[in-house]
Amino acid sequence: xxxxxxxxxxxxxxxxxxxxxxxxxxxxxxxxxxxxxxxxxxxxxxxxxxxxxxxxxxxxxxxxxxxxxxxxxxxxxxxxxxxxxxxxxxxxxxxxxxxxxxxxxxxxxxxxxxxxxxxxxxxxx
Numbered sequence: 774x775x776x777x778x779x780x781x782x783x784x785x786x787x788x789x790x791x792x793x794x795x796x797x798x799x800x801x802x803x804x805x806x807x808x809x810x811x812x813x814x815x816x817x818x819x820x821x822x823x824x825x826x827x828x829x830x831x832x833x834x835x836x837x838x839x840x841x842x843x844x845x846x847x848x849x850x851x852x853x854x855x856x857x858x859x860x861x862x863x864x865x866x867x868x869x870x871x872x873x874x875x876x877x878x879x880x881x882x883x884x885x886x887x888x889x890x891x892x893x894x895x896x897x898x
Contacts, residue, residue, distance in 0.1 A: 776811055777826045783897040785809050786827050787834070787890075790843040794887035799880070801850040802828070825856050834896050840889050845879040 776782055786809050793800045806812050806824040828844040835842045848855055855876045 777823065777830075780895075780897040782809050782811060783827060783830055784895045787831055787843070787893075787896055790831060790846055791887065791890045793846050794843065794883045794890060797884040797887075799846050799848045799853075802847055802856070803850055805847055828856065830897075838893055838896065840893070841879050841882045843883065843890065845876045846883060 786805060789800065789805060789808055802824040805828075809824075809827070811824055811827060824847070828847045832842045832844040835844070845855055
């Protein structure tokens with residue numbers, strides 16, 4: 774199994790993003806990757822089957838759970854912005870990656886009510 778599809782890795786990333794929400798901060802793709810032991814494919818800047826893929830899976834799970842997209846907290850270290858899969862519905866797999874609000878507003882909602890994620894334990898099985 775590819776590490777980016779491992780439920781344990783996905784759940785660990787979820788937990789880190791929930792903690793990031795409670796701290797009212799953002800985390801870079803590379804920081805998240807370091808914490809979960811997943812890098813990004815060379816030359817793909819967080820896209821593909823690296824941390825960008827994991828962030829996308831978390832976004833899908835948030836949409837399934839009908840909560841703001843936690844992956845809006847995951848940003849590029851150079852730009853401070855989310856990856857194209859979060860912002861552009863055509864970039865990586867369709868509208869299930871796109872939050873209902875622009876990324877800055879999405880973060881505001883997440884930071885205001887981070888407790889909504891506490892009841893969702895180990896969303897990946």
